[in-house]
Amino acid sequence: MSRWLSSVAILLVCACMASPARSAILPTDLEAKVSATHESDDPEERGIFQGLQRLEQSIRIAPQRLNAPELEAYTRGVVERLIGRPAPELRYYVMRDASFNAAMFPTGMMIVNTGLLVRVRNEAQFAAVLGHEAGHYFRNHSLDRFRVMRQKSAMAEVSLAAAGGEYGWAPGTEPWKLINHVIVMSVFRFNQYQESEADAYGLMLMAHAGYPLRDASAMCGQLFDERRASAAARDKIYLDARDTVSMHPPTARRIADLADTADYLATQGTRPRDEVADGWATVIRPYQAMLLQEQIYLNDPGASLYLLENLAKDGWTGPLRFDEGEVYRLRHAKGDDAKAATAYATAVTLADAPPEAWRAHGLSLLRKGDEADAYAALNRYLAMKPDAADAAMVRFTLAH
Amino acid sequence: MRPRLIFSLLLALVGGCASSEAIMVADGNRIAGSHMTVKPGSTWHKLPASANETSREEVWTWNGPQVDRLTLLPGLPDGKAMVSQESTADQQVPVFRADMTAQDLASMIEVSYRVNGVTVFDFEAIEPVEFLGGAGVRLRYEYASGIGIAKRGRCVMRVVGRRLYVMKLESVANHFDAVAPEFDQLVASARLSDRVPSSAQ
Numbered sequence: 376m377s378r379w380l381s382s383v384a385i386l387l388v389c390a391c392m393a394s395p396a397r398s399a400i401l402p403t404d405l406e407a408k409v410s411a412t413h414e415s416d417d418p419e420e421r422g423i424f425q426g427l428q429r430l431e432q433s434i435r436i437a438p439q440r441l442n443a444p445e446l447e448a449y450t451r452g453v454v455e456r457l458i459g460r461p462a463p464e465l466r467y468y469v470m471r472d473a474s475f476n477a478a479m480f481p482t483g484m485m486i487v488n489t490g491l492l493v494r495v496r497n498e499a500q501f502a503a504v505l506g507h508e509a510g511h512y513f514r515n516h517s518l519d520r521f522r523v524m525r526q527k528s529a530m531a532e533v534s535l536a537a538a539g540g541e542y543g544w545a546p547g548t549e550p551w552k553l554i555n556h557v558i559v560m561s562v563f564r565f566n567q568y569q570e571s572e573a574d575a576y577g578l579m580l581m582a583h584a585g586y587p588l589r590d591a592s593a594m595c596g597q598l599f600d601e602r603r604a605s606a607a608a609r610d611k612i613y614l615d616a617r618d619t620v621s622m623h624p625p626t627a628r629r630i631a632d633l634a635d636t637a638d639y640l641a642t643q644g645t646r647p648r649d650e651v652a653d654g655w656a657t658v659i660r661p662y663q664a665m666l667l668q669e670q671i672y673l674n675d676p677g678a679s680l681y682l683l684e685n686l687a688k689d690g691w692t693g694p695l696r697f698d699e700g701e702v703y704r705l706r707h708a709k710g711d712d713a714k715a716a717t718a719y720a721t722a723v724t725l726a727d728a729p730p731e732a733w734r735a736h737g738l739s740l741l742r743k744g745d746e747a748d749a750y751a752a753l754n755r756y757l758a759m760k761p762d763a764a765d766a767a768m769v770r771f772t773l774a775h
Numbered sequence: 776m777r778p779r780l781i782f783s784l785l786l787a788l789v790g791g792c793a794s795s796e797a798i799m800v801a802d803g804n805r806i807a808g809s810h811m812t813v814k815p816g817s818t819w820h821k822l823p824a825s826a827n828e829t830s831r832e833e834v835w836t837w838n839g840p841q842v843d844r845l846t847l848l849p850g851l852p853d854g855k856a857m858v859s860q861e862s863t864a865d866q867q868v869p870v871f872r873a874d875m876t877a878q879d880l881a882s883m884i885e886v887s888y889r890v891n892g893v894t895v896f897d898f899e900a901i902e903p904v905e906f907l908g909g910a911g912v913r914l915r916y917e918y919a920s921g922i923g924i925a926k927r928g929r930c931v932m933r934v935v936g937r938r939l940y941v942m943k944l945e946s947v948a949n950h951f952d953a954v955a956p957e958f959d960q961l962v963a964s965a966r967l968s969d970r971v972p973s974s975a976q
Binding site for chain 1: 863866867868872877882890896899903912919924925
């Protein structure tokens with residue numbers, strides 16, 4: 376009986392291993408359907424474009440837009456490297472939103488969320504996501520989807536207005552979230568075939584540009600692992616099928632598809648990338664503290680700790696150790712006070728410790744009753760950041 | 776069918792707005808179910824409770840809920856969250872603890888915004904303030920909550936008798952300077968009855 380069971384299990388495993396290769400879309404004959412000089416006489420398309428242009432005007436001046444010309448320029452550089460030509464017709468906006476997301480609209484507007492940037496470890500991973508979104512754009516999925524959804528837009532607007540009125544100005548139900556919700560739930564619900572095709576197209580672009588192809592499946596795997604870590608921290612099991620927002624193929628199959636396609640392309644003699652320095656670490660460093668704060672102050676400790684440990688594969692830094700302490704401080708489970716104190720104490724031993732690490736270290740020492748060292752640490756914080764927003768409060772603490 | 780549905784929705788919304796009550800109390804207004812009183816210097820309107828609020832808080836507005844909102848949270852016990860949230864939610868606002876530092880309280884406020892979809896949040900100041908007859912903490916901050924909508928906030932807090940007392944103002948940024956003096960006046964007028972044990976934070 377047990378032999379029969381193990382045989383069935385082996386067959387099932389083999390079937391699962393075989394299915395990705397069969398279902399994967401090979402990145403051959405995937406021509407771009409959108410040219411750099413595309414113009415349409417179709418009234419419906421023009422209507423869609425006019426609506427999106429109004430949206431872009433709002434996004435351009437939105438307080439959520441991160442004023443980061445160098446990040447936008449870097450994003451442009453990666454996309455142009457992927458598609459192999461300058462693309463002045465494409466526009467890029469980095470938006471402060473902690474969710475992992477990017478989108479490319481039919482008008483050539485691309486939105487990259489800070490929640491994506493914080494999770495990327497190198498340029499190839501960034502290229503994998505941008506290549507996927509470029510696939511939706513150049514294969515015309517975006518426009519096709521807008522056409523289908525245009526009929527539903529009136530209903531979406533009614534829902535938007537009704538929801539805004541019902542909830543007033545409660546922070547969680549305000550316009551950006553509602554617009555984002557409509558975008559995610561309605562407009563960008565590509566079907567699974569389109570998602571698979573965008574994956575294949577993105578890998579094809581990565582291959583042409585010489586990026587390491589396995590980084591696409593690695594990026595997907597990181598996201599999967601983060602969600603599992605998030606659930607596990609709350610004693611839950613992450614069930615991919617429950618992710619109703621996403622129309623991407625189930626993650627495990629997608630990771631396998633991406634890896635299979637990468638292997639296939641590797642056998643096709645794609646050229647290895649020229650020795651170009653990976654500029655990711657340099658361009659992201661000035662923003663990393665802000666990006667991590669956005670994530671950590673969502674107080675999702677499982678996800679945050681996974682993210683920090685993933686980034687620390689390249690080495691723990693002062694800011695990463697400080698953020699680790701912040702995760703424990705916010706979670707405040709049994710033993711977290713001590714873990715936070717250890718993380719802060721470690722952070723201040725590192726050369727790149729941020730001023731906030733000294734403040735946190737000082738406050739944790741104060742809690743322990745070590746006043747002399749606490750005051751020294753808090754004074755060090757004030758010396759490093761005399762005009763800090765909380766300087767008056769820290770001075771008050773020192774005086775009392 | 777659709778026009779009727781929209782009309783019904785509008786009716787419900789108008790009905791909701793109309794149920795706010797004016798607050799003009801000369802001798803001090805006691806916050807429901809608490810030992811805290813404030814004395815408004817001008818007319819505020821109490822908003823009907825919404826599903827997002829805890830049972831302990833009151834929400835008032837000076838110029839309409841889409842312009843400004845004042846939240847009064849009088850005496851949150853140790854171990855309770857200042858917002859209504861499901862225990863199984865992925866992201867949680869930390870519960871209040873009586874031993875929280877000013878930094879912890881500020882973090883709790885920041886998280887309360889971020890888990891509710893606010894993506895841009897920056898403190899202008901975290902500073903000591905006199906509140907309810909003792910040393911409290913005042914937060915001044917700005918945040919973004921919608922395309923094109925910048926907002927500012929001010930929050931005054933103090934722990935008394937292991938309970939947290941909070942007065943919080945939120946307003947669209949270009950209206951903030953008009954309503955902030957009214958808020959400051961309310962904060963200055965806030966009192967606790969003698970029955971509450973006084974222990975500074």
